[in-house]
Amino acid sequence: MPVSPAVPSYASGISAAPLLGDTIGDNLDRTVAAHGDRDALVECATERRWTYRELAADVDALALGLLDAGIGKGDRVGIWAPNCAEWTLTQYATAKIGAILVNINPAYRSHELEFVLNQAGVTMLVAAESFKTSDYAAMIEQVRPKCAELRHVVLLGHDAWNSLLDKGKQGDAAASAERLAEKRAGLSADDPINIQYTSGTTGFPKGATLSHHNILNNGYFVGELCNYTEADRVCIPVPFYHCFGMVMGNLACTSHGSTMVIPAPAFDPKASLAAVAAERCTSLYGVPTMFIAELAEPTFGDYDLSTLRTGIMAGSPCPVEVMKQVIDRMGMAEVSICYGMTETSPVSTQTRADDSVQRRVSTVGRVGPHLEVKVVDPETGLTVPRGQTGELCTRGYSVMLGYWNQPDKTDEAIDRARWMHTGDLAVMDDEGYVNITGRIKDMVIRGGENLYPREIEEFLYTHPDILDAQVIGVPDTKYGEELMAWVRMREGAEPLTEETVRAFCEGRLARYKIPRYVHVVEEFPMTVTGKVRKVEMREKSIDLLGLSAAANTEHA
Incomplete structure (x- = not known):
């Protein structure tokens, strides 16, 4: 039997209201x-x-x-x-x-x-x-x-x-x-x-x-x-x-x-x-x-x-x-x-x-x-x-x-x-709804696995003590990149560690998606429009974790 062609990820917006031609x-x-x-x-x-x-x-x-x-x-x-x-x-x-x-x-x-x-x-x-x-x-x-x-x-x-x-x-x-x-x-x-x-x-x-x-x-x-x-x-x-x-x-x-x-x-x-x-x-x-x-x-x-x-x-x-x-x-x-x-x-x-x-x-x-x-x-x-x-x-x-x-x-x-x-x-799903899964440049490649920080951030938000979370990739000599989570804690909560985050994720996230490093901060580096500057976070993390050698490792 012939195979039906897949529906392409394309959509156009209709409207009863015409475009405005004004200045x-x-x-x-x-x-x-x-x-x-x-x-x-x-x-x-x-x-x-x-x-x-x-x-x-x-x-x-x-x-x-x-x-x-x-x-x-x-x-x-x-x-x-x-x-x-x-x-x-x-x-x-x-x-x-x-x-x-x-x-x-x-x-x-x-x-x-x-x-x-x-x-x-x-x-x-x-x-x-x-x-x-x-x-x-x-x-x-x-x-x-x-x-x-x-x-x-x-x-x-x-x-x-x-x-x-x-x-x-x-x-x-x-x-x-x-x-x-x-x-x-x-x-x-x-x-x-x-x-x-x-x-x-x-x-x-x-x-x-x-x-x-x-x-x-x-x-x-x-x-x-x-x-x-x-x-x-x-x-x-x-x-x-x-x-x-x-x-x-x-x-x-x-x-x-x-x-x-x-x-x-x-x-x-x-x-x-x-x-x-x-x-x-x-x-x-x-x-x-x-x-x-x-x-x-x-x-x-x-x-x-x-x-x-x-x-x-x-x-x-x-x-x-x-x-x-x-x-x-x-x-x-x-x-x-x-x-x-x-x-x-x-x-x-x-x-x-x-x-x-x-x-x-x-x-x-x-x-x-x-x-x-x-x-x-x-x-x-x-x-x-x-x-x-x-x-x-x-x-x-x-x-x-x-x-x-x-x-x-x-x-x-x-x-x-x-x-x-x-x-x-x-x-894009079957009804035309769009979900943003990350930036092409933000994608983390760990040991050949493509990891999308947005997915892991959404999971970390379910932790009762986490107010905000951002996940980045940092250099690693073995895997090329490893995951690191920057987190802001709710008022009065005990700061999280790699161990407590791992315990929270175990059995609920695939092991390769669990952040290896955790850094607790009061605020994230931001642009004035409220966008998190992940490039700056990565640079600071390399210094914080002493990963300069890994960062300078040449890859094919």
């Missing part, structure tokens, strides 16, 4: 016309708030101020600041005039700042004067002589910033509106509007270049799958400099008339919980480590979270046990898991509100509307059958225009058929 500025104006008197933006730290009509007035004023400063379509405007209302104003004002917003990581130091300013050719830099221990103003002055294209530095709260806004508010209102209308008439939804630098674990980061069409539609459809309306109030503790904050947060809100709530300049578990309670938020965002911190907050029970119905957990793999607690203890019955990357604007797959709890705690959902995903053999590029592990690829409106001024790097990431290769290992 970001036009889309904001539509929302203002429909919901002008509703809350648009709340900044909890300063108790400032804007209705949509007030937000639009300040955005337009800033846009006019930028024009007066000589900033126009295609010019790059850097933004280097923690989450604040001014960040949001700058995001929409640059979009109104077609300037390209360059997001700069608040954790950068002078060397990284200099690279980004020069690589993107930034003309104007809008920045906070300082934040936490970072003296931004001093670092800017240090690198400014080395950045030939940087003509303007605008520090938030200083005269230069106030002047930008004040100039935009002066003059005849009708003439100002006509001036902005003329500029918008020269814009296309396919124009580049944003450059976001990927974290980059080795070498310098790459600037993912995104269009109005990329990020406006991604924010809109993420919001659609969260069932957002003008009645929703979204607490956004994730950084604006990243897609999670400015796309899934801000653009999802403004494309639906929802309210953006900024709980604090940087993540603080108490501030986030307080913002949800005070502003009656219906949605809360975070990476897993943020939700872990909120759930572990000693005063957690003091906050009224009864208005929460949904939210998004994304940015890094979401532990099953944490997801269950978010649903049960925080009341986020419709919480959504999103998966993606900066280069895809960012979301490619998402769970739906009507998905079973099991689907929402064990997968990253199905392909988003108007997108395609497939799982391929990393060596041959051929689509693998459903149920088989391979590299996840994405195609559609969300795929970036390319890496800024790096066509060679673009060609390495996006193939000739416009598939973005994510570098993530995934499995």
Whole structure:
């Protein structure tokens, strides 16, 4: 009898809602016309708030101020600041005039700042004067002589910033509106509007270049799958400099008339919980480590979270046990898991509100509307059958225009058929749900066995004393690599050892999957977006365990 062909790991997203053809500025104006008197933006730290009509007035004023400063379509405007209302104003004002917003990581130091300013050719830099221990103003002055294209530095709260806004508010209102209308008439939804630098674990980061069409539609459809309306109030503790904050947060809100709530300049578990309670938020965002911190907050029970119905957990793999607690203890019955990357604007797959709890705690959902995903053999590029592990690829409106001024790097990431290769290992089931099993580069090869850290991490989360766990590979002269677990303990728990972890795993995990080494830490090395830096963990572990000789052993 003929053998039926296996169903390929491919899926495309359908939607009754068409793609948006607007620019970001036009889309904001539509929302203002429909919901002008509703809350648009709340900044909890300063108790400032804007209705949509007030937000639009300040955005337009800033846009006019930028024009007066000589900033126009295609010019790059850097933004280097923690989450604040001014960040949001700058995001929409640059979009109104077609300037390209360059997001700069608040954790950068002078060397990284200099690279980004020069690589993107930034003309104007809008920045906070300082934040936490970072003296931004001093670092800017240090690198400014080395950045030939940087003509303007605008520090938030200083005269230069106030002047930008004040100039935009002066003059005849009708003439100002006509001036902005003329500029918008020269814009296309396919124009580049944003450059976001990927974290980059080795070498310098790459600037993912995104269009109005990329990020406006991604924010809109993420919001659609969260069932957002003008009645929703979204607490956004994730950084604006990243897609999670400015796309899934801000653009999802403004494309639906929802309210953006900024709980604090940087993540603080108490501030986030307080913002949800005070502003009656219906949605809360975070990476897993943020939700872990909120759930572990000693005063957690003091906050009224009864208005929460949904939210998004994304940015890094979401532990099953944490997801269950978010649903049960925080009341986020419709919480959504999103998966993606900066280069895809960012979301490619998402769970739906009507998905079973099991689907929402064990997968990253199905392909988003108007997108395609497939799982391929990393060596041959051929689509693998459903149920088989391979590299996840994405195609559609969300795929970036390319890496800024790096066509060679673009060609390495996006193939000739416009598939973005994510570098993530995934499995697609019979119903199209995707499970991320790890990074191709994170896979540990122990004595010829391919081991996926995510599987072992999920098992360790079931230990009652473990708050968080990360598994890496470390060099070994016999097996090539061995497994090491970094763990964070719950408050009051006794630190684990190799022996106690082995005893917990015996009979429940295959022996070759049991970590040989265990390291108890207070926190993991992280990027500002909440992604664990496993490369740094591996480097520290080599020193900690005295494995330099094994690390330098040559292999075929």
